Amino acid sequence: MTQINHDLLRDTLRALIDSKEVTGAAVARESGQSTAAISQYLNNKYKGDNEAVAQSLNTWLEARNAAQNTLPVVPSYVETPTGAKIIAALTYAQITHTIALVYGHPGVGKSQAIKQFAATGNNVWRITASKSRTNELETMYELALVMGISDAPYQRGALSRLLRHRLSETNGLIIIDESDWLSYDAIEELRILQEECNIGLAFVGNHKVYDRLTGGTRSVDFARLFSRVAKKVVIDRVLVGDVDAFCQAWNVTGRDERNLLRAIAKRPGALRSLSHILPLASIYAQGNNAAVNTSHIHAAMLELGHAELTDAE
Numbered sequence: 001m002t003q004i005n006h007d008l009l010r011d012t013l014r015a016l017i018d019s020k021e022v023t024g025a026a027v028a029r030e031s032g033q034s035t036a037a038i039s040q041y042l043n044n045k046y047k048g049d050n051e052a053v054a055q056s057l058n059t060w061l062e063a064r065n066a067a068q069n070t071l072p073v074v075p076s077y078v079e080t081p082t083g084a085k086i087i088a089a090l091t092y093a094q095i096t097h098t099i100a101l102v103y104g105h106p107g108v109g110k111s112q113a114i115k116q117f118a119a120t121g122n123n124v125w126r127i128t129a130s131k132s133r134t135n136e137l138e139t140m141y142e143l144a145l146v147m148g149i150s151d152a153p154y155q156r157g158a159l160s161r162l163l164r165h166r167l168s169e170t171n172g173l174i175i176i177d178e179s180d181w182l183s184y185d186a187i188e189e190l191r192i193l194q195e196e197c198n199i200g201l202a203f204v205g206n207h208k209v210y211d212r213l214t215g216g217t218r219s220v221d222f223a224r225l226f227s228r229v230a231k232k233v234v235i236d237r238v239l240v241g242d243v244d245a246f247c248q249a250w251n252v253t254g255r256d257e258r259n260l261l262r263a264i265a266k267r268p269g270a271l272r273s274l275s276h277i278l279p280l281a282s283i284y285a286q287g288n289n290a291a292v293n294t295s296h297i298h299a300a301m302l303e304l305g306h307a308e309l310t311d312a313e
Contacts (some may be wrong), residue, residue, distance in 0.1 A: 031060035072282035080242040086113040093200035094173035100202040104235025107272035123172035129181035136189040173200035180208035
């Protein structure tokens with residue numbers, strides 16, 4: 001077992017936490033130790049097995065340092081032309097207290113754009129619908145949790161009244177990702193909530209969202225909802241500018257490299273595929289002490305299970 005310098009380990013961890021590079025909670029979660037044990041260890045007051053705690057923390061620190069020396073810096077968010085259109089629609093819905101509809105193919109940057117907007121905006125709450133969260137009660141309860149209401153009642157009437165009270169006069173925006181999972185009752189409950197609280201609402205998902213919100217043929221049941229959609233963004237394909245934004249973020253400057261990435265982005269998965277391929281290509285490039293080239297991109301593409309590009313592509 002490695003002999004650990006406890007003073008050095010404590011100083012290193014304190015510096016990381018004090019500089020806000022990491023949080024104590026993150027260290028606890030990733031090292032497998034409790035926050036209380038770490039806090040007591042750092043203050044030299046832990047009454048338990050200090051060696052065991054130190055070993056866990058030292059292993060976590062070594063893994064963190066190895067990752068930083070191996071992995072490239074991954075952009076937290078890549079601003080793309082498509083992302084800008086999505087954010088503009090979300091902004092409009094929040095400012096005007098209306099409904100926005102954003103739908104399109106998978107992998108074109110919808111979820112990343114709305115995550116960015118939720119992370120940087122005021123009173124923006126993003127939830128993700130799923131097979132287990134399709135009805136109105138589950139949807140409203142998920143919204144309450146995202147809003148920080150940990151003691152929300154799991155009852156339709158009480159929960160609805162609580163949300164109306166909390167959302168009124170917030171000028172907020174509710175974003176529902178994967179909203180093609182929502183039932184009609186859940187959609188109607190959100191519509192009424194948006195209208196009564198005078199806030200914005202955005203439905204985001206694939207092309208099924210449009211069919212669901214229009215009832216396929218804009219049936220009477222859905223007409224009152226569809227008529228309230230003030231802003232609609234349809235994303236049928238990845239733009240060249242989207243791929244170029246990824247190239248710029250990853251410092252890929254060569255013409256051949258950019259053309260290869262554009263061809264990959266035309267496949268199903270689109271920008272999501274690039275977000276997987278480019279980090280691995282960058283690792284290969286670092287190993288060769290070189291800039292990312294077509295060989296690195298091609299190797300990463302195959303390693304991740306993508307098929308060879310055909311002449312037609």
